Amino acid sequence: MGRVIAGRYLLLHRLGSGGMGHVWLAHDQRLACEVALKEIVFRDPDPTGDEREARVARARAEARHAAGLRGHPHVVTVHDVLEHEGLPWIVMEYVAGAVDLKELVETRGPLAPAECARIGLAVLDALTAGHERGVMHRDVKPANILLAPDRSGAPYGRILLTDYGISVQPDAGETRYTLASVLVGTSGYLAPERATGGPPTPAADLFSLGCTLYHGVEGHGPFERESHLAEVTAVVMEEPRPAVRAGALGPVLQALLVKDPGRRPSAPEAEAALSRIVTPQAEGYARVQTDPGSQPPWAGSAAAPAPPGPGTDGFGQPVVASVSGPAHRRRELPRALRAVLAVSLGLVLALGGVWYAMAHQKSGGDGAASPYGSAVGLSAALQGGECVLADWPGDRFQGVPRLTPDPSCRDQAPDGQVMAFVSAASADEARKLGPARCEERTQEIRERLADVRSLAVVPTGAGFEAVGRRTACLVLGAHGPVYGPLGDRRKVGSDFTDTANMQRRDCLQTHSDRDARLVSCSGPHDEQVLGFTRLGRDVTLTEARTQSDAACAKDVPPRDYGFDPSVYTSGSWSSQGAWRSGTHFVVCTVRKQNGGTMEGDES
Missing domain, CATH: 3.30.200.20 (Phosphorylase Kinase; domain 1)
Known part of the structure; x- marks a missing residue:
């Protein structure tokens, strides 16, 4: 230093x-x-x-x-x-706020299949760009994949491949800078043909990508052993360990990890398969064609949740400090463009991901008295729409939270809410598939909010029948409370007391810089929520009142949503909650420049 x-x-x-x-x-x-x-x-x-x-x-x-x-x-x-x-x-x-995939899995636990698939698409895109130039990476592994906040502040929205230190252009005649006694690459992630002295090829990089995604979804490598030599031997001689958490990603991993490079999928084939997992039902997204063979196992068993209504309500506690500003009117985007935006924005903001309350590991006691286990602490089954307070043993989403129902959804600044349930045939099925199914069921609402994660509260074996054979799917604030109901659990006409439960396409009636009310988008309203951005760590809440309009105009410009710049402009709202949690999220809106109302033709 x-x-x-x-x-x-x-x-x-x-x-x-x-x-x-x-x-x-x-x-x-x-x-x-x-x-x-x-x-x-x-x-x-x-x-x-x-x-x-x-x-x-x-x-x-x-x-x-x-x-x-x-x-x-x-x-x-x-x-x-x-x-x-x-x-x-x-x-x-310098990638500020970055964490590599290896570290993320170590601290947060295995990721959900759709989350890994999204990471795989980004890395595959980077590898393909190199392969088209004749450059093989040769060291694709979790530690060489960085996840960092994007412009909107979504924690893992940006995905980057790094460390081309041992890359090579095999057809360029360049020297391979290695020592004769050193195997180039990382033992558990080498393709078998590379481990036995074969040349670097795109297929070898794809094998390493398969190992990396396996690590992301399973929490360990497919050939992880006690020594590097044992790992290399396993890569060459043994089949990968069967994946137990991969869900829809399983067939893709199995294809990428085939020993024979000639039988592995090509980059376009891998891209298509990963895209189907990321957005299995995205209308109008040309690269995503629904293939029942690649659907996640829950696709046919759980009905999709009804989309949150555009006019519903929130409430909460602390004061909402409005950063007032003019805004723009929104016109409907073409269906294909709407789908692409929904996919990209939604996956970025949903990447807070699913978390699994593994109550079954600490169950203890009578199942009926503590159906989710003693660590969770609930004596009765969770109910749909019920708000909860979450007391974590350490940092948020570290360990198993102790949950307390909050029937009022406002008296104590709730941490989250029960948004859905997924049924299972057995307690073992609930344990294995509940988290992934909850992620699927809560994806739509998470896409609309700035800073939330999904939490699957899985019953113990003894409590499985007592809770109706269902896993409860919660949506919790990623870094702090949500301060009120979420999605269609909100009431039209309710006042917001914090921006945490403002969501995309909400229509607002504003009486002052500190007073926002949720109203129906079919009638007159003053603003509509377009998205979110995040201000710097050194920006105070008071300073945000003069900076956030400009930040929203830059990061979430209304013209990108079809608003005429001559009529509409950006507005923004900030709140104490985002500054208490340190996230500094700002809600970006659109409104008329002349201060007039918007009449409902925008949505």
Whole structure:
């Protein structure tokens, strides 16, 4: 820390370490911005000339390969490669708030199949761009996939492939910068043909992608063993462990992990299969064709929830501080465009994902007295529409929360609400499929809200019959309370007391900068909610009142939703809740420039 590299980059602190060295957060003193610097470090304090030359050349190759993909939305941008005191440093884009997939799974647990499929589509897009240039990545693994907040502030909305350090262009005749005694890649994620000395190919990268997605949905690699040698042996000689959580993703993983590279799906085939999992029912989305063979197992067994009505209500507690501003009127988008927007925005905001209250692991006691287990603590079955308070043993979504019903949905700033139920034939089926089914059932409402996650409350074996053989599907605030009912559980005419339960396409009647009421979109209204954005950590709630209109105009421009810029403009609402939780989410709306009402033809 404190060193200045090449007379320009001030090292602030270390972000992480890998096989080639350390990655630092640095301040570019010339451009006054933050960048990431990869420092090449030798394990041997006095490396041989050949090893030093190979490491330096590999760093240059990484910069060259990654720079060739500059501007790709799913590749970390490399700006430059420089030498300092005889060693190379790679100057890269700093991705603020990023967490790699390996770390995310370790801290949050296995992800849902649709969530992994979305990540797979982004990484596949990046790999395909490299393959089209003749560049193989050769080290696709969870630690090389970054998930970071996007413009709207969705925690894992941006997906990036990083570390082209061992990539190669096999047809370009370039030197492969490796040591004879070192197997290039990561043992449990190598394709079998690579482990036995074969050349790098697109099919090998797709095998590694399959291993990576398997890790994401199962929580461990398909060939995970006690040693690297055992992992390499398993990759070559053994079949992957059967997936138990993969659901609709299972057949895709099975196809990607075929030993024979000639029998693996091509990139377009893999893309189509993953797209069907991400958006199995998206109308008008040309790349998604419904294929019953790839449908999730719950597709035919659970009716989709009724979409929340455009005019329903919220309430809550703290004061809503309106950041007033003009806005734009909304016209209906073409169906295909609406579907694409719904898919992209919804999946980004829904990526808070499903969480599984594993009460069955801590059940104890009588099933009827504690049907979800002693950790959850409820003595009776959850009811539809019931609000709950959640007391987590540590950070939110870490461990199993103790739940308390909140019948009023407002007296104590509820953390969430029961939005659906999914039935099962047995307690074992509920345990295995309940979380994924709850994610499916709550996806629509989560797409409409800024900062929520799904929680599946699964009954214990002893309590399975007592709760009617159903898993309760909750939607909870990801970083704080929701301050009132959600979706169609709200009443038209109710006042909002916090922005947490404002949702896309809500129509608002506003009496002052601090008074917003949910009204029907079919009648006169002052504003309509378009989406969300997030202000910087250093912005106070008071400062938000002067900054958030401009932020919404930039990140959620009404013209993108079909509003005439000569008639409509951006508005915004912020609240104490978003600042208490540290998320700094702002609700972006559209309204008429002249302050007139909108009459219902926008939705």
